[in-house]
Structure formats: C-alpha cells, structure tokens
Amino acid sequence: MTDSTQNPVVLVELDEANWNRFLDRAARWFDNLLVVQSSYRQLLEDTAGKIAEFHIRAYLQEMAEQAKAHEQQIDRLYHIIGRDPSTIRQGLGTLLGKADQVVGDLMAASSGLAGPWQDLHQLYLSCTNTLSAFGVAEQLGLALGLPEIIDITFPVQLDKGRDQRLLQEFALEMAGLSILYRQAF
Amino acid sequence: MNPVYQEKYQKERGKPFPIGPQNVGFAQASAEALCKLPTTARPVVNAQDTKVPDGYTVEAVMAGISLPNDLTFAPDGTLFVLEGGSSWPTRPYMPARIIRQRPSGEVDAIQMDIEGGPRGIAYRDGELYISIKGGYFTRIVKYNLETGQLTTLIDQLPNGGWHEPGGPVFGPDGLMYFGQGSVSQQGVVLPQGFMVDMAKHPTAHDVPGQDITLTGHNYWSHDPLAPFPYLVETGGFKPFKTPAQAGEVVPGQRFCSSGVWRSKPDGTDVELLAWGVRNPFGMAINEGGALYVSDNDLEEYGHRAVAQDPDRIWHIKNASQPFGSVQTPDWYGFPDICADGLPVDHPSHVPIKGEAAKPILKDPPPWAGPAAYLEKPHSAMAKMAFCPSDAFGFKGDLFACEWGTMAPLNTPRQEALTHGFKVIRLNVETGQAEDFFTNQSPGPASALKNGGLERPVACQFSPDGRSLYVLDFGVAVIKNGTLLAYAHTGVLWKITKTA
Numbered sequence: 097m098t099d100s101t102q103n104p105v106v107l108v109e110l111d112e113a114n115w116n117r118f119l120d121r122a123a124r125w126f127d128n129l130l131v132v133q134s135s136y137r138q139l140l141e142d143t144a145g146k147i148a149e150f151h152i153r154a155y156l157q158e159m160a161e162q163a164k165a166h167e168q169q170i171d172r173l174y175h176i177i178g179r180d181p182s183t184i185r186q187g188l189g190t191l192l193g194k195a196d197q198v199v200g201d202l203m204a205a206s207s208g209l210a211g212p213w214q215d216l217h218q219l220y221l222s223c224t225n226t227l228s229a230f231g232v233a234e235q236l237g238l239a240l241g242l243p244e245i246i247d248i249t250f251p252v253q254l255d256k257g258r259d260q261r262l263l264q265e266f267a268l269e270m271a272g273l274s275i276l277y278r279q280a281f
Numbered sequence: 282m283n284p285v286y287q288e289k290y291q292k293e294r295g296k297p298f299p300i301g302p303q304n305v306g307f308a309q310a311s312a313e314a315l316c317k318l319p320t321t322a323r324p325v326v327n328a329q330d331t332k333v334p335d336g337y338t339v340e341a342v343m344a345g346i347s348l349p350n351d352l353t354f355a356p357d358g359t360l361f362v363l364e365g366g367s368s369w370p371t372r373p374y375m376p377a378r379i380i381r382q383r384p385s386g387e388v389d390a391i392q393m394d395i396e397g398g399p400r401g402i403a404y405r406d407g408e409l410y411i412s413i414k415g416g417y418f419t420r421i422v423k424y425n426l427e428t429g430q431l432t433t434l435i436d437q438l439p440n441g442g443w444h445e446p447g448g449p450v451f452g453p454d455g456l457m458y459f460g461q462g463s464v465s466q467q468g469v470v471l472p473q474g475f476m477v478d479m480a481k482h483p484t485a486h487d488v489p490g491q492d493i494t495l496t497g498h499n500y501w502s503h504d505p506l507a508p509f510p511y512l513v514e515t516g517g518f519k520p521f522k523t524p525a526q527a528g529e530v531v532p533g534q535r536f537c538s539s540g541v542w543r544s545k546p547d548g549t550d551v552e553l554l555a556w557g558v559r560n561p562f563g564m565a566i567n568e569g570g571a572l573y574v575s576d577n578d579l580e581e582y583g584h585r586a587v588a589q590d591p592d593r594i595w596h597i598k599n600a601s602q603p604f605g606s607v608q609t610p611d612w613y614g615f616p617d618i619c620a621d622g623l624p625v626d627h628p629s630h631v632p633i634k635g636e637a638a639k640p641i642l643k644d645p646p647p648w649a650g651p652a653a654y655l656e657k658p659h660s661a662m663a664k665m666a667f668c669p670s671d672a673f674g675f676k677g678d679l680f681a682c683e684w685g686t687m688a689p690l691n692t693p694r695q696e697a698l699t700h701g702f703k704v705i706r707l708n709v710e711t712g713q714a715e716d717f718f719t720n721q722s723p724g725p726a727s728a729l730k731n732g733g734l735e736r737p738v739a740c741q742f743s744p745d746g747r748s749l750y751v752l753d754f755g756v757a758v759i760k761n762g763t764l765l766a767y768a769h770t771g772v773l774w775k776i777t778k779t780a
Contacts, residue, residue: 104309106388108345108380109769114306115319238373239347241320241756241767250761 122236123179129229130170130184136222137163143219146212149281152266156219159259166226166255169248173233176244211280213270220263227256290417297431300393300424303378307388315341315732322756322767327732328774332719336674336780339718342750343382346771347375351664351739352752353404358384358744361409362752362773366398368766369757371477375768379409391424400446400562401459401664405546410434412446412459417482419446419461421548434548437536439464441482447541447561453570456604457548460541460561460574463487466583468616468641470521472505473583479506484520490537490556490610491646493518497527498639500584517616517641528643539615541574541597543604554599555649557613561595563664563739565679572600573653573679573709575662576613578620579638580691585625586635588692592660593620593652594681594707611649617642620652634693653709659686660701664739670746673778679707680717680749682737685725690759699723704737704751718751718776727756735770749776 109115140163144156174181230249237245273279315326328339343362350365359381366377377399378392393399397415404410409424419438424431434457438446444462451457464487466473478485483506499516516525541555541564554572563575574597578590599607617625617640624630625638656662661684668675685701688694702725704718719734720726726733736754743750755770 103312103340103342104386105312105315105341106343106382107308107310107314108343108347109306110314110319110345111306111308111310114308235373238765239375239768241322241769243322243758243765243767246760246765 118240119177119179122177122240123174125232125236126170126173126179126181127184129173129233130167130181131188132229133163133167133170133226134188136219136226137167139215139219139222143212143215146215147281152281155262155266162255162259166252169252172248173245176242211274213267213274213281216263216270217267220260220267223256223260223263227253227260230256294436295433297433298393298395300391300431301429303390303392305378305380305390309386315344318344320345320767320769323727323735323770325732326772330721330726330729330731330733331774332721333717333776336778337776338779339774339776341772342775343380343773345769346380346755346773347768348766349738349752349754349771350400351402352741352750352773353402353409354741354744355404356744360750361402361404363399363402363411365400366395368398370764370766373766373768401448403449403451405451410449410457412449414440414446417441417485421449421457421459435459435544435551438540439485439488439536439538441485442466442470442478444560445562447574448564450564450566451546452543452566452572452600453568454604455546456543457546458541458543458564458566458572458600460558460564461538462558462560462562463539463615465517465616467579467585467587467638469500469515469517469585470519471500471502471515471584479521486520487518487539487616488537489518489531489533490540490553491533491612493531493533493645494643495525495527495529495531496640496643497525497529498641499524500636502584540610541572543600550605552605552607553610554607555595555597555611555613557615557649558595559615563662563681565665565667566600567667567677567679567709568669570601571709572597573665575665575681576620577661578658579625581632581693582635582691584636585638586632587619587625587630587638588632589630589658590619591621591652591658592656592662594654594662594665594679595649596653596709598649612646613649617645618648618650620650620655622648622650654707654712654714656683657697657700659688659692659697661685661687663737666740666742666749668749669742672746673742673749675706679709680740681705681707682740682751684736684738684754687759687764690762690764702734702736704740718774725756727758734774735772747777750774751776
C-alpha cells in the first residue's frame with residue numbers, strides 16, 4: 097500500500113526565494129558566457145579574413161558559422177531559467193570593444209611578428225575559454241537539476257572540443273613558419 | 282604516488298579539515314510542493330507511483346537532496362543525511378555536508394571542506410564517524426557533535442581510483458567495521474573509468490591483502506593523457522603504463538584495496554578480515570554480530586571485460602572470529618573470480634562487448650564464497666540495514682538498496698536496462714529474497730516518467746524500529762555515452778507499518 101503524505105516535507109534549497117537566488121547567480125554566469133562567446137565569434141570572423149591559405153580560411157569560416165549558432169543557443173539558456181539576456185546584449189558592443197583591446201595589447205607585446213599567426217594563436221586560447229565557459233554552464237545545469245541546459249551545452253562542447261583541437265593544430269603547424277621565418281600564410 | 286603529493290600528504294595528513302554547522306536554505310512545505318518541483322529532471326515526487334507490501338505505507342519526507350550517499354540516526358531520533366559532494370560521476374561538485382534534522386523538526390547542516398567527499402556515516406556516543414573518499418587514500422574520521430572536534434582515525438586505505446569506501450558501521454562488539462573497494466575498475470588501471478582519476482592520481486593502483494604471484498597477463502590500451510595515441514601496456518596491481526612480469530610477487534599489505542577491516546573505535550588495532558571484495562559499499566551487522574557486505578559485479582566493456590558477473594552480498598565470516606585473532610584474511614575473488622565462483626575467463630563470462638579478461642593471479646588464494654546472495658548483474662547493490670524490531674516486521678531480515686544499472690554504459694545487454702532501482706528484503710539464513718520497495722513497473726522514475734523511486738542508495742531503520750528510511754540518490758541517467766547526475770533531485774522516503 098502506498099499513500100501520499102499529509103505530513104510536512106523538508107525541501108532542501110528548493111523554496112522559491114532560495115531557488116531564485118540560484119537562478120540569478122546562474123544568469124550572471126550566462127552573461128559571462130555570452131561575452132566570451134561573442135568575442136570568440138568576432139575574433140573568428142576577423143581572423144578568417146586575414147588568412148590567405150585557402151584550407152585554414154575555409155575551416156575558420158565554417159567555425160564562425162557554427163559560433164554564431166552557439167551564440168544564439170545562449171539565449172535559450174536564459175529562457176530555461178526564466179531570465180532575460182537583453183540587458184547584457186545591449187552592453188555587448190562596448191564589452192567586445194574592450195576584449196579586442198586586450199587582444200591587441202597582447203599582440204603588441206609579443207615579438208613583433210608579422211602575419212596572422214598571433215591572431216590564430218589568440219583564437220585557440222579564446223576557443224578554450226569558450227569551451228570552459230560552456231562547461232561551467234553545464235555544471236550549473238547539473239547542479240540545478242535542469243537537463244534542458246545539458247541538452248544545449250553538451251553538443252556545443254563536442255563541437256568546441258573538435259574546434260579546439262583543430263585550432264591548436266593550425267597554431268602549432270604555422271608556429272615555425274611564423275616565428276623562425278617571419279612568413280605570413 | 283607522485284613525490285610532491287607524497288611530501289605534502291605526509292605534512293598534512295594529521296591536520297583536520299574545516300567542518301562545522303552552516304545555515305542552509307531549508308523550508309518546511311506541504312506535500313503539494315512535491316507536485317511541482319523546480320528541478321525539471323525530477324519535477325514530481327509521488328509515493329503513489331511506488332509499491333510496498335500490503336500493510337505498509339510510504340511517504341516522501343525530504344526532497345532536493347544533492348547526491349546523497351548515506352544516512353544514520355542518533356538514539357534520540359535525530360536524523361543525519363550525508364550529501365556526498367563529488368560522487369557519481371565526480372561532477373557536479375556540490376557541498377559535502379550532513380543534513381541534520383532534530384526530533385523537533387529543526388534542520389541545519391554540517392558542512393565540510395574536503396576534496397572528494399563523504400561516503401558513509403555512523404552515529405556513536407555523540408560523535409559522527411565518516412568515511413571520506415578523495416586523493417590517494419580513503420579516510421575514516423570522527424566529528425564530535427558537541428565540541429566540533431575532528432579526529433582522523435584511519436588515513437591509509439588505498440584509493441585514488443574507481444571504487445568506494447564501505448561503512449563505517451559498529452557491531453554489537455563495539456568494534457568499528459569498514460571497507461575500501463578496488464582502485465581499478467576491472468583489475469587493471471585502464472582508460473575506461475572517468476579519466477579524471479588518471480589525471481588526479483596517475484600512480485594509483487590496487488594493493489593485495491596477501492602476497493600474490495602475477496601471471497604477467499598485461500593489457501594494451503591508449504594513453505588518454507598523452508598527446509599522441511600510442512599504445513601502452515599495464516598489468517594488475519601496477520600503476521597505469523606499468524606492465525607486470527610473469528611470476529612477479531607482490532607483497533600483501535594490511536591496508537590493501539578491496540579490503541574489509543575492523544578496529545577499535547579510535548582506529549587502533551586494525552585487523553584485515555577480507556580482501557578481494559570489489560566494492561564493499563554496503564555493510565551491515567546483525568544482532569548476532571554477523572557481517573554482510575554488498576558488492577558489485579565486474580563490467581562487460583573495455584580492455585578486461587567480463588560478462589554476466591552477478592551482483593552479490595558476501596558473508597564476511599572472519600568477523601565472527603575473536604578480535605585480533607585473524608591471521609589470514611579471506612579472499613572473495615576480485616579480480617579473477619566472479620560471484621558465481623567461476624573464473625573470469627570461463628566461457629559463461631566471455632563478453633560480447635570488450636576484450637575478454639584473463640587471470641591476473643597465479644595460484645590464487647582459496648575462494649571464500651559462495652555468496653550469501655546473488656543478484657542480477659548491474660543491479661548496483663548499495664547500502665543495507667538489518668531490521669532490528671518486530672514493530673516493523675521481518676525482524677532480522679536484511680534490507681538492501683539497489684542503486685540501479687549503468688547500462689548501456691557497462692554492458693550492451695538490453696535486459697540489464699531495468700536491473701536494480703529497488704529495495705529488496707533478504708533472509709540471510711535461507712538466501713531467499715523478495716522485492717520490498719519498488720516502482721509500479723521496473724526501472725527508475727525518470728524512465729517511467731512518473732514521481733516514483735529513482736536510485737535507492739542507503740536505508741536505515743528509525744531508532745524506534747517502526748519505520749524504514751530509504752535514501753534515494755536522485756536522477757542519474759546514461760545519455761550521450763556518459764553518466765549525468767542531477768543535484769537537488771535526491772529524496773528521503775519513509776516506510777511505516779500500518780497493519
């Protein structure tokens with residue numbers, strides 16, 4: 097025999113006030129994720145335009161298309177937790193400008209190399225950053241018992257894992273050419 | 282062990298880690314709150330979707346628990362529910378803490394800051410005894426509820442790998458009983474567990490409880506930590522990438538892996554009772570002092586695959602010997618003998634997925650089987666409790682939780698998909714068992730799309746002996762080729778005799 101209880105039940109961190117606090121904090125991480133992903137997507141588009149070598153350029157252009165789709169998925173993450181991304185989206189242009197400045201500063205400090213290799217290397221690091229940021233979003237989904245978040249973040253991480261390997265490979269393949277021979281590609 | 286880690290460990294091992302009471306967001310709610318929970322992995326908890334024998338009633342008394350592993354009671358009725366922190370899989374990593382509900386209904390938590398997490402808990406004389414997994418060694422500590430003092434009792438149980446600590450539990454003899462599962466999943470450290478083990482503990486390996494001689498059967502695998510996929514060779518009782526030699530003797534250690542021990546409550550005079558128990562996660566002692574230990578089967582996948590090894594409950598016979606008199610521990614078969622007593626390379630255990638296993642031990646010790654009970658493979662038998670009272674009925678029977686299968690991750694067999702996900706009642710004298718607490722249909726609630734039972738991980742009887750509390754780990758699903766566990770989906774069920 098089974099029966100529904102009439103006795104009070106202890107809810108561990110599931111009450112409305114506590115849960116909303118968790119969701120607000122998750123939304124702040126999604127803000128970070130959006131900035132990081134948008135910055136990566138812009139860097140991808142810019143770098144693809146600087147590379148003459150056909151194969152690498154084509155790979156980067158394909159990644160850029162995929163990065164756009166991933167960026168749109170972040171809006172869905174906000175909606176899953178009942179939050180609105182519009183505020184952070186409005187400020188995104190300013191934030192991306194600052195991110196570009198950081199990239200520019202890094203390049204200026206690194207040996208005065210010519211050509212797009214530094215962009216490519218920066219792209220590799222940026223991709224790793226986005227992979228990590230989506231991974232964190234996934235942890236939040238697991239911690240909050242929300243599989244809808246994992247449905248988004250898991251395939252994105254698979255894509256990014258492959259992209260990261262590819263970018264690492266390109267950056268390493270072209271390193272000797274760029275650093276020792278000072279050649280563009 | 283890595284030299285830097287070893288040096289730091291030796292310096293730090295005696296020091297207590299931060300632990301103490303903490304405010305946590307608890308709320309008392311009506312039962313209606315269970316109909317619309319914010320966790321979409323488990324949106325509803327409904328006892329009507331479960332089944333217990335006639336004359337018993339079941340209700341959910343706590344929800345939103347994160348990755349729980351164990352529970353215990355103080356004699357006054359205070360309930361302690363252990364949240365495991367990092368458990369199965371290692372992420373999400375949630376706070377490792379003990380939720381305490383006093384008889385008045387007041388709830389708070391005792392939180393600990395520790396890598397890995399607690400796995401077992403027992404109350405004794407105003408102190409909580411806790412087994413903790415994390416790093417290269419499992420620890421047993423005690424926490425004084427009045428003074429807040431933390432004391433390390435045991436800190437040398439080899440771990441850093443796949444399986445779990447068992448216990449601690451206390452016997453009628455006043456002694457503390459505890460266990461530690463194997464470091465490797467299948468007898469050899471191979472890249473088939475969660476890779477984080479290899480990254481965190483690259484030199485971890487199994488340790489035998491008796492001197493053993495190796496056959497020299499090694500296994501080739503890729504190295505997931507290397508940039509290029511060249512193959513490496515690894516043998517049993519060796520760190521990853523270290524082959525064994527035929528005829529090589531590995532000395533037995535008192536602090537072995539796959540072991541079951543007892544000691545005085547202060548952790549002294551440790552006595553090894555048994556080894557070769559793959560995962561002694563569940564331990565229970567009856568009024569007569571007989572010790573029973575649950576254990577999980579070898580998996581049917583990877584480089585040392587074994588098919589159709591039953592889950593099991595062992596009777597640890599050496600626990601009935603006078604304390605301090607056990608000269609030779611009994612051996613229960615890991616890594617070479619299945620629970621049915623047949624060797625891993627027997628035709629009935631040849632896998633349909635993965636590379637067939639070969640024996641690791643040459644001239645192994647005598648097998649201490651047969652098992653007290655054999656269960657379907659991949660039922661994932663977990664913690665257990667003997668019924669202490671006629672008030673509940675079935676006094677003296679063993680109630681055993683079955684966490685439930687990880688298929689298709691660890692076996693390709695379709696029939697394994699619904700194994701486990703229930704609590705059974707076992708008469709240990711006759712070996713007869715029957716289901717006691719299940720869903721209306723086989724399988725977990727998340728697969729059945731209802732509000733029933735998910736993954737029972739531990740059970741305990743209330744001090745008055747009237748109710749059985751069943752701790753439900755929550756939602757853990759195999760998806761996209763991996764195990765995903767959702768925090769805040771654990772439930773505590775209470776089963777009471779009504780007639």
